[in-house]
Structure formats: C-alpha cells, structure tokens
Amino acid sequence: MPNVTFQPAGRTVEVAPGVTVLEAARRADVPIRNECGGHGVCGRCVVEIRRGEVERRPARHTPPAGKDLACRCVITGQDVEVFVPAESRQVETEVTIRQVEALPQAFPPAGAVVEKVSLQLAPPSLDDNLADAERLVRKLQKWREEDNYSISLRLLRDLPLELRHAEWNPEVILSVEPWGRRVLRAGPPRGRALCLAAVDVGTTTVKARLLAPGAHRVASCYNSQTMFGPDVISRIVHCQRDEEQGYADLQLRVVGDINRLLGELVRESGLERSDVWGVVVSGNTTMMHLLLGMYPIWIRREPYVGCAYLLPSVSPRDVGLKINPEGRIFCLPSVSSYVGADITAGVLATGLADREKPSALIDLGTNGEIVVGCRDFLVCCSASAGPAFEGGASASGSRALPGAIDSVCGGERVSWETIGGAAPVGICGTGYIDLLAVLLKEGIMDKTGKFAPGAPGVRRLDDDTLEYLFVSAEEAGRDDDIVLTQADVDNLIRAKGAIYAAGNVLLESLGMTWSDLEAIMLAGGFGERLNKDNAVTIGLLPDVPRERIEFVGNTSLAGALMAAQDATGYWRTREIARSMTYFELSTHPGFMDQFVSACFLPHTDPERFPTVTGAG
C-alpha cells in the first residue's frame, strides 16, 4: 500500500488507494482544517503535493496555483509527500486559559452534586453490632434528611478495612442520584481538596471550569471533532461512514479535549486529576451522544430522535474521562435532538423559567435555538442556521480568534477592528453582522443582498458573479484578500432569516409578538461585541427597544457550573427539559413562508422594522 508522508510534521502513514489526502492526514494525526467536512467547498485544506502523483477530483473552491485541496486529492498507487502550510493546519486543539472571577463559595459547596462529609461513627460494640455498611448508612441518614444511600460492591469489599484505617472517623464522598445518594468513597481523610468541574461541549469549542479553592480560570479549546466536519450533521455522517471507527473517532476526540482542558486546569491550580470527583457536562444533543458513545445517527433522520435526552450519571471509567475513577459524570438533559443540554443549561443560568413575564433566550451557536417562556410555560425550537455566524464555510470566515475582524464601521471608507488588534486573518460572526449592515446602509448591497455593480469595493469575477473586496491581501499582509462573496451573503441571510422566522413562528403559536417579551437574551460567544443596531438592521434581531436585548454570554457553561455547585439546579434542568414544549419547524405549516419573508434585509414587511425602515 502507498505511503503518504506529511511535512513539516515528518509523519508517514500507509493507506489504501482511494483514500483522500485529508483522510490520510487524519490517520497520520496531522489534522488539516476542513470546515465543510471535506466536500471541496470551504477551501481551507490547501496543501502542496511535493512528490508523487494523486488523482484530483473537481472542487467548488479553486486552490491557489500549484496547490491542492487535501479533500480533493485521492491517493492512487504511489507514495506521496504532502506539505501542509501553517494556515491549513488544525491548530485549534491548543488550550486557551482565560481568567474569570473567582467563585465566592467554600469548597466543596454544601449541596453540590458531589459532597464531602467527615463523620464520627460510634465504633461497633456488643451492644451496637450493626454491620459496617449499615453503621455508615445510619450515620449518613442522620447527617442529611435522606434515607437512601447506595454503596457499590467494589466499595463494600474494602469498607471494613477503610473504616478501621479511618478509626471510625471516615471522610465520606457522596454523589446525588434520582433515588438518593451514592457513596463514592469512605475512608481515612485524603487531606486533599475535593473539586468539581463544569464542561460545555460546543460543536466548535469545548470549555471547562474547575470548582476548586482559588480556581478562577476557564480553559477552552476547539472541539477536535471538527476535523471530521464543522457541524453536527457532518459528524453524524462520519459516524455512519464507518460504524465502528467513526463512532470511536468522535468519542475519543471529545473525551481527549475534556481531558486536556481539565489537565491544564488542575495543573494551573496545583491540583491533581484525582481531586476532581464530579463533572457536570452541557452541550447539544449530538455532542452528548458522542461524549457518552451513544449511537447518534437517527438524530439526522426524520423524525429526528436521539437515543436518550434524560441521561443517567455515569462513571468516568465508562467514558474514559481522566478524573478520580470513583467520581461521577453528570450530563445535563436535552429537550429534543436539536434543542440540547446547552439550552436547558441556558434556561437554568438565565432564570428564564422563574420569570413572571415571558422572555426569550436565543442561542446563536453553530445552530440557532430559541426558547420563549416564563414560570408558566416554556416553548422552544431550533433553526438550522448553520455555522455562518461562527465563520464556518464563508470564503474569509474565521472563528473569534485574535486577528478576526469583529467590528466594522461605515462612513466614507469602511473601517474595521480585529480581536486583540492583531493583523486581520478573516471575519468572525459580529464582523459579518456589522459588514452586512454597513454595506446595506452604504448602498453597496441591496435589500435582497445583491451587490451593486460598480459600487466601491465591488468587483466582478465573471459574468454572473460579483464579490466585495473587504481587505486586500496587501493591506492585510496576507497571501490572499479578505472578501465577502455573494454565496457568503446568501448564507448569512438564510441564517439570520431562519432565526428570525423561527422566533416569529414560536411567538405566533403563543398568540404573542416580539414586543410582548420582557427581554431577549442573546447567548453565545458574541458577547458585548455584537452591535445591537446592526443586528436589528439586517433583521437578525427584532426591532424592539434596544435595552430589552441582553447579552448573557456562555449560558451553557454557566448552567453547568450552577448545576455542579447546587444539586437542586441539576434536578431543575431535568424539570426544565421535561416541561419544555418542542416545536418541530421542519413540518410547521407556517415556517417556510415566514422564512422566505425573512430572507430580505431586514424583512419583506418593513413595518416589522420601523426604526430601520422608517415605516410603521
């Protein structure tokens, strides 16, 4: 079988003919960017074939001269040497640490999903000769108003020795279960902190935070499943391609990411992995399936059902998580295949389900999910927005990395700012929102999203295709220009249209309008960088008084953190998930009309956006 060598990594892998260079790179553990999932669309997997011949398949994206797209090059019988330039390398698996506010609580907080208690047991005597396990349980029953404790056989086997080593004053570690509490440990005091962790497994980014004395950092890294595709659908497709391996690929990647994040965090805090006894995980439904190794393929087939939404707590051994092996993993519940634990976590974190008056929570991640509700009701839906607002699949799209253009201003000349002030590497979500609004206001683009021929920056690629040159290669100090293509605009309009239409359908079903909402809470990575006016100008957000639009940040991680600290929050997410009504938009009679109407800037109905259009 032919060998494929990757440079500058210097790694060689033997593959069967017919395998793409992209796939060979995966197997050689030299991950290459491929936001489109290897379909020749995103043009991110540019490589140079330096030796040997490959078969080239057609691509929608044309690579620079002398270069190739890894996903389009098929290995034949020959040995091949491939050079992977820096910009094509998937470097996102690096861990970023961000300082955040320290948590005020004592550790471990009382009432957390995993708790530690020091007990003083009466040693057994002839007058009080209960068995060791029952003696422990009797004391625990007095400690908390809780009757049901379970001790695994593994623990029971060592219990007599442990209790005697502890001289009947054991340190006991307990986790919560729907039916009571599980004893995770009972023995001599460890003399170490008991830590918990909260994890948010996003399709694009995995984030983790430790709950430990003095821990005030959030670690994040790109979800390394990304090498198998940018969105949940392409990852499920990867599972299907190879039932055994595809599945394992994805599970191992995300578990590896979490292990790396927790490893960094414990190291930074001077702790050990074995100090972590409980992890609360949030994420969308597909991510939860892949983390737990549950078969996800029916999530993408009508009628779109998952394996399980209310998940049992599991042992770290069962998923390969490197924390204390006697610890426990708690997965927050999903509502449906496309409204995941990240959303129930968000409802918990924002207190949406406790409000008196209805509000909305909009999560603009790789998908767009919307919840409308208050303490009396909760409805939700998912709009297949795609990764447009995360920089995926756009010609010059970028995630919110240093150098990503995240803010654009109009005026005589269109100006921009990048994250961290670095040299521009591409455009991220808030940048695209601003750019669309600016181009619309400046007349460079019309209400249907078509570029005005001859307008400043608009250039013609061929008879049918115009493109907006945003930052030239020269100005950016790069090999290629930063551009906005017509396809990018169409994608962005479809994404914003889907979200607005979804919210509309949800509200109409309740006999409500956007103005009836007390607040519209925006969750996701956008944060304060999002320009509310511009978001309303392009019709992504409704035209309501701007103070009602709130940025709530990463509510998925915040919800996981709340649940970890306080088990009542953990149980509350189950109530939230159970009580939320899911609206399936794909079959909703009104959705398609609403969507088509929303695929304008801001909307076909100007009266819906009076402050933008001057109508109404």
Added chain:
Amino acid sequence: MPNVTFQPAGRTVEVAPGVTVLEAARRADVPIRNECGGHGVCGRCVVEIRRGEVERRPARHTPPAGKDLACRCVITGQDVEVFVPAESRQVETEVTIRQVEALPQAFPPAGAVVEKVSLQLAPPSLDDNLADAERLVRKLQKWREEDNYSISLRLLRDLPLELRHAEWNPEVILSVEPWGRRVLRAGPPRGRALCLAAVDVGTTTVKARLLAPGAHRVASCYNSQTMFGPDVISRIVHCQRDEEQGYADLQLRVVGDINRLLGELVRESGLERSDVWGVVVSGNTTMMHLLLGMYPIWIRREPYVGCAYLLPSVSPRDVGLKINPEGRIFCLPSVSSYVGADITAGVLATGLADREKPSALIDLGTNGEIVVGCRDFLVCCSASAGPAFEGGASASGSRALPGAIDSVCGGERVSWETIGGAAPVGICGTGYIDLLAVLLKEGIMDKTGKFAPGAPGVRRLDDDTLEYLFVSAEEAGRDDDIVLTQADVDNLIRAKGAIYAAGNVLLESLGMTWSDLEAIMLAGGFGERLNKDNAVTIGLLPDVPRERIEFVGNTSLAGALMAAQDATGYWRTREIARSMTYFELSTHPGFMDQFVSACFLPHTDPERFPTVTGAG
C-alpha cells in the same frame, strides 16, 4: 523446591519446604477431607507416604499403622509421593440431583425479581419525537405503576439499534431495585425461556433450584470451601492466613459450586446458562461475605460485625457467576454475623412473621439458630452448636450420605438403619440423636453422658477412656469400627445444650416458656428422619406436645425460591431482617448458667422434661 506427587490422581505440584501434605494436595487440586481444618483432630485426612521423607507433627488423632495424617506431615527438602485412599478423598464436589415437585406457576411468574414483558411501542414520528430511552420508559410506566426505571449506559448505547431491530416491539427484561426497576435488556424477542434460580449456600452443602418451565429438580453439592475447614470460623481463619489468596480461594470455590449446580440444572432442563437472568441467594452471613468477596475477618472478632447485612443486588460479572451477564444476583439479608440470610429466608418461608401467636424456628445446621416471634415481634440468637449434628469432628461422623446410619433403635440389641440401605459408612445427625437416647434409656450411658463401664458394647481404651463400639468393622464391612467416643458424646451434649439453653434465654427474655409456643419448627436437612421423642429424651428439643414440633425442611432454599418468584417476598426479607432483634448470647448474663444446666441428659431440672423423667 521439592515435588509432591499425589496418587492415584498422578498429579505433581512443586511446593516450598514447610508446607503440609494437606496444603500441597489443595494446590495440586487433589482435595483431601479435613473436617477439623487441618488441626490433627478429625483424622479424616489419612494418606500413605509412599516415597520420600516428611516431618511428622503430633496429632490428637492417631492414624492406622503405616499411614499418616496429611495435615500433620510437613514437606522437607525431598520429593515425596503420597497415596490418597478413596475414603480420604474429598469427593463431595459431585452434584446430586433430586426430583422435587414442579412449581405450578407460569414462567417467568408475574411479579418475580426479574420479569419479561413484550411491549408495543409507537414508532417515533414528528409529532411524537421522544428519544428512544424515554419512549421505552413511557411505555414501561404505563405497564406497571412504577415511575422509576434505570437503563445503564451500556444498554443505552445499543438501544437505538435494538429497538429498531425489534421493529418497536421489544422484549424487555427488568429487575427490581429498592428505587424502582432496572432494564436488563430491550431488544428483539430472544425466543427463549427466562429462568430464575434460587441458591442456598450452606457451610456444608450448596443447593440450587431452577425456576423454569418443567424444572423440578434440586441440585446439591458439598460446599467445596470445606477443604479449607468444616465451619465458618476455620474458613475465616483461612482468609486471614493469606489475605489475598485465602480470600480468593474461598470466593472462587463457592462461585464454582454454584456455577456447577446451575450448569447441571440448565443442562438437565435443555436450557442454557444465558437463559438464567436472576439468582436469589441465601446462606449464612459468612457465606454471603465469601460469595460477594467481602472481607469477613471481623465476623469472628468481638464485637462480631460483618461488612454488610443488607446487600445490594449485583451483576454476575462482579462475582463470576455464569448466568446471563446482563442478569442480576439478589442476596437475601442477614440479621447479624451469626444469624444469616438463611434465617431470614426461613422466617419468610415458614410465614413465622405473619402468625398471630408466637412460634419458634430452630435451624440445626453447622450452627444452631433460633427465632421466636409472630407478626408482632421477632427475636433471634445463634448457638455455637458446632458441626456435631452434621457428622463433623466426631470419630465416626458422616454427613447424610447413602450409608450414613440415620436411625437407631434400642431393645435387646441396639439396631440401626442406613440411608438408602447401603453398607454403613458412619453416623449422621439423626443417628447420633437416636443413639444417645437409646444408650441413655438402656443404661449404657448415664445422665451426664458417661459410659457405664462393663455395659454391653462399652470398651476401655486406657485407664481414663471408655468408648462405645457401635458397629464393628467386620459387621460394617470396613477397615475400622464405627464407634461413639466419650469426646463425641461430650460434643453432642454441648451442642444440644447450647441450642436448648439459647432457646430458653430467648423465651425468658420475652417472659415466655416453650409451652407458650404454638409451633416449634425444625429447619435443616434432618427432615422426617428425626425421632421427636428421642430428640426430647436427650433434651435437644423441649418437652412439649409432639404435634407442636414440625419439620419444615430446607427453609433457606425455600425462602430464596419464594423471594425469586415474588419480589414482595424479596422485600419482605429486608423488613424481616431489619425488624428482628438479635440477642448476643456470649455476653448475656444468664446464658452460661442455662448452658451448664442443659449439659445433662435431658437437663439438670427434671421438671422441665416430665414425659422423659416422669417428674412434674
């Protein structure tokens, strides 16, 4: 290291100098009888050293000329060849199958600890898009008035495929848990019977019965832990001798026994091991510890506490039981270290705790346990009777095997019968009771148990020692005589005295006497062969109207069977265990006096036994 070869097995083992021949035989898997636990007392481990020299340690029992006790021979530096005669071989690991009445129920019975149900699920649709696990649980919640079902992660992972293979009409197998039900399987119908099993792990004998269509056999075999000692104490000592290996020795032996019994039973019924999905196990506290691999050594140290009495259900994987690996093992609860699950099972099987008026349950096994109670109260205690009534440690003692003398009559000449009419091999429990009563009535033995010098059959061994020649070697067709030694009599009197005194103390603590009891139920292997009058004559049983004395058979197995068939019975054993008050006799102020008074035939107080003594 020297080699030890055992003949006729032809097995050789290499051992370090200092190891006894008995221990070497264990390691060579050539088990040799040793009812005394290898202390040179029982004289069962007779072997012939045919080649090589060994070091001989002193023994209380003198072996026949030219022969040795395996437990007293220590390997030095030399290779040795040892011949093990047939009568010294531990052959009791063979499985005996006994026909019993078929159970009338349908299988699996509704309400059993493991149940099977065929469900018809509505396939998912866009209007009803619950996840697979929640869809299954929703249907289960309708099937039984039970809210809580748990599905393990292992099962969840395969659930989507299994439900679809079953075309949404899965066969579901469930087990009971304190908090609800555990789903053991959900998939296409297996097309096979679902069987349960009941197992009684006695110190001496392990018995099992299958609950399956047409299964009407009880399989039994000797507990092969016996090679490490005849009673629970010597087995615990074996654990202590070598913490790692001793422990494992015992666990592997008893699990092996159960596996063999179940193997025979499923084979006999044309079933497979994987058809067995639930096993309910009963046995004394030490046996339950050893079966589950829980460290038992504190059971024999004051204040005599076990690791756990209320036991969780466990996976067959955790104990090595060869049934369906997804099945479940239910261990019945103990009351204390010396009142085990066999007694709670007995209380369940006899309905003692449901009776209006107080009765007693006396279990004459290797230990003697007594329960007195009714629906209002339950008290119990354990009398260290020792294995006297099971033929252990007596000069000519035998278990209730074919050839064991189990019935003795007085008259001009003392006559006897053996089990199955076979040539006599020794004396079993009922035989000893009859023999003592006959010798007492015939004046061959006085009320203190001393032989009358010169009486028929009484012979003098030395100045201090008399012995009763019961059946001569010639008459028995054996190498040696069947005898009753003074030590045997003393043992038997201590055993019967302990049981009677224990019952008396229990009753006195309740302000009651034996006559207040509606029934005295005798559990154990004795069965109908026990002569009630003789048992009263020697003062083992109280002098009450004989119709109040009932034989209830093996109530440990019967209770396990009831619990398996009906989960309410299983839960009832927990209530029984919790509500039973345990009397620690070793520290009870009155016990020793009562015991001393009871070490006469029938008793120092003749008024307690009017029909025997003519007093009162």
